[in-house]
Amino acid sequence: MKKKKILFLGETYRADAQTWMNGLREFGDFELVSWELKIPSYGGINRLFRLLEYGVAWISLRKLIRQEQPDMVIAERTTSYGFLAAHTGIRPLVIAQQGITDLWPSSSLLLPVKKRMQHYAFKKANLVHAWGPIMAESMAKVGVDSTKILVLPKGINTATFKPTTAFDQTQIKAIVTRALEPEYGHPIILKACHQLKQNGIDFNLTIVGDGLEKKRLQKMCRQLQLGDQVHFTGRVPNEDLPALLAKHNYYLSMPETEGVSASLFEAMASGCYPIVSDLPGNRSWISNQVNGQLVSLQESNALAIAIEWAIAHPEIREKAIVANREFVVRQADYQTNMTQIAAHYHALLDTKYKAENVRN
Numbered sequence: 001m002k003k004k005k006i007l008f009l010g011e012t013y014r015a016d017a018q019t020w021m022n023g024l025r026e027f028g029d030f031e032l033v034s035w036e037l038k039i040p041s042y043g044g045i046n047r048l049f050r051l052l053e054y055g056v057a058w059i060s061l062r063k064l065i066r067q068e069q070p071d072m073v074i075a076e077r078t079t080s081y082g083f084l085a086a087h088t089g090i091r092p093l094v095i096a097q098q099g100i101t102d103l104w105p106s107s108s109l110l111l112p113v114k115k116r117m118q119h120y121a122f123k124k125a126n127l128v129h130a131w132g133p134i135m136a137e138s139m140a141k142v143g144v145d146s147t148k149i150l151v152l153p154k155g156i157n158t159a160t161f162k163p164t165t166a167f168d169q170t171q172i173k174a175i176v177t178r179a180l181e182p183e184y185g186h187p188i189i190l191k192a193c194h195q196l197k198q199n200g201i202d203f204n205l206t207i208v209g210d211g212l213e214k215k216r217l218q219k220m221c222r223q224l225q226l227g228d229q230v231h232f233t234g235r236v237p238n239e240d241l242p243a244l245l246a247k248h249n250y251y252l253s254m255p256e257t258e259g260v261s262a263s264l265f266e267a268m269a270s271g272c273y274p275i276v277s278d279l280p281g282n283r284s285w286i287s288n289q290v291n292g293q294l295v296s297l298q299e300s301n302a303l304a305i306a307i308e309w310a311i312a313h314p315e316i317r318e319k320a321i322v323a324n325r326e327f328v329v330r331q332a333d334y335q336t337n338m339t340q341i342a343a344h345y346h347a348l349l350d351t352k353y354k355a356e357n358v359r360n
Contacts, residue, residue: 003029003030004030004031004072004346004349005030005031005032005033005068005070006030006031006032006033006070006072006073006074006345007032007033007034007035007065007070007072007073007074007090008020008033008034008035008073008075008076009034009035009074009075009081009084009085010034010036010074010077010081011036011037011076012036014076015238015262016098016262019156019334020096020154023334023342024338024341026338027335027339027342028339028342028343030342030345033064033068035060035064036081037053037057037080038053039053054080058087061084061088065088065090071349071352072091072092072093072345072348072349073085073090073094074094074095075093075094075095076098077095077096077097077102078095078097078102078121079102079114079117079121081095082095082117082118082121082125083117083118083120083121086124091126091352092127092345092349093124093125094128095121095122095125095127095128095129096128097128097129097131097135097139097259098131098259099258099259100135100138100281101138102114102118122139122148125148126148126348127150128148128150129152129341130151131152131153131260132153132259132281132284133151133284134260134280134281134283134284135151135259135260136149150344152341153260153262153265153332153337154262154337154338154341155265155332155334155335155336156265156266156269156332156333156334157242157335158333161242161245161265161269162246162269162270162271162325163246163269163271163321163325164246164271170314171202171204171249172201172203172249172250172307172311173203173204173247173248173249173250174203174204174248174249174250174251175206175207175208175248175250175267176189176205176206176207176209176251177208177245177251177253177263177266178209178255178263179209179210179211180207180212180213180217181211181213182212182213183255184253184254184255185254185255185256185277185297185298186213186217186254187217187220187300188298188299189252189254189300190217190220190226190230191300192301192303192304193224193226193304194224194225194226195300195301195304196304196307196308197224197225197226197229199304201307201308201311203307204229204231205226205229205252206230206231206244206248207232208236208241208244209235209236210234210235214232217232241266242266245266245267245270245272246271248270249271249273249321250272250273250307250310251264251267251268251272251273251274251275251276252275252303252307253274253275253277254276254277254295254303256297257279258276258279258282259281260284261281261282264276264286265285265332268285268292268325268327268328269328269329271325273292273310273317273320273321274293275292275293275295275303276292277294277295278294278296278297279297282294285327289309289313289316291319291323291324291327292320292324293309293310
């Protein structure tokens with residue numbers, strides 16, 4: 001039987017997008033073709049040219065659709081790519097909300113336009129992904145039909161992301177695996193580390209990834225005299241990340257906004273004790289001082305205090321590490337969840353073709 005073909009609209013270089021696409025190939029036996037905007041979204045000039053690129057997107061997108069004749073379309077984000085997907089005329093249409101609302105930044109002059117685009121995409125979609133409960137709550141507030149919403153994270157590969165006891169767990173070996181972009185709050189983490197050093201606490205911090213903030217953060221490390229404690233790895237291939245995470249026992253993340261973080265799941269599965277921003281998206285998975293800690297936004301002092309609390313309570317930290325691993329295996333396993341997601345897609349296609357046969 002010929003494989004069903006899915007058109008994926010989204011940025012395929014992103015790890016989340018690759019996880020989604022690879023899971024559909026592996027566990028749904030789908031064929032995928034993709035289309036994405038080529039101009040980066042950061043920087044004022046880039047944003048202007050990206051808007052122009054978006055305005056003429058139909059030229060290349062229509063050509064691809066004629067060539068590939070996809071059976072369904074899925075879109076990463078409910079605004080830009082979701083709006084485009086809704087206008088392709090291809091059904092079934094599946095869209096995914098990547099953040100709590102996808103309407104970011106809140107100060108954007110284009111926010112009213114984005115809201116209308118999102119509303120249209122929600123209305124036309126056959127299925128809307130909420131990768132976690134907080135997203136479903138956001139969708140309900142804007143009137144999305146609850147029967148369209150699938151609340152299920154893509155999950156992470158729990159067979160590769162797993163803990164090890166190959167190093168001294170009394171050592172503080174912390175890791176950050178978020179992109180080096182302004183919204184992820186790396187300066188807060190560095191200031192907290194500086195405070196730990198002033199308090200005579202020995203630690204090591206690994207900062208994984210790349211981005212606009214890299215040079216600024218490296219300069220900040222020098223100014224705070226953290227050169228011996230902080231190591232920048234640059235971008236790490238996905239296949240190398242599990243082994244790197246397993247060498248650490250604390251996971252730090254201080255973003256300004258959060259939906260469902262695969263990075264958090266990876267750390268929880270790998271034996272890292274999570275200390276993260278006190279945001280609704282993180283509260284879905286973390287209970288403060290039970291299986292991790294929640295820290296007020298922009299509070300480097302609060303983060304330092306949270307780390308010191310975790311150091312002083314090894315018994316709670318040890319229980320949390322075991323419980324977090326069990327939770328991720330139970331609720332966020334990649335094979336289990338992607339098999340379910342693929343089954344939903346096949347069901348949408350079966351309904352489509354049954355309806356077409358009835359009409360014919």
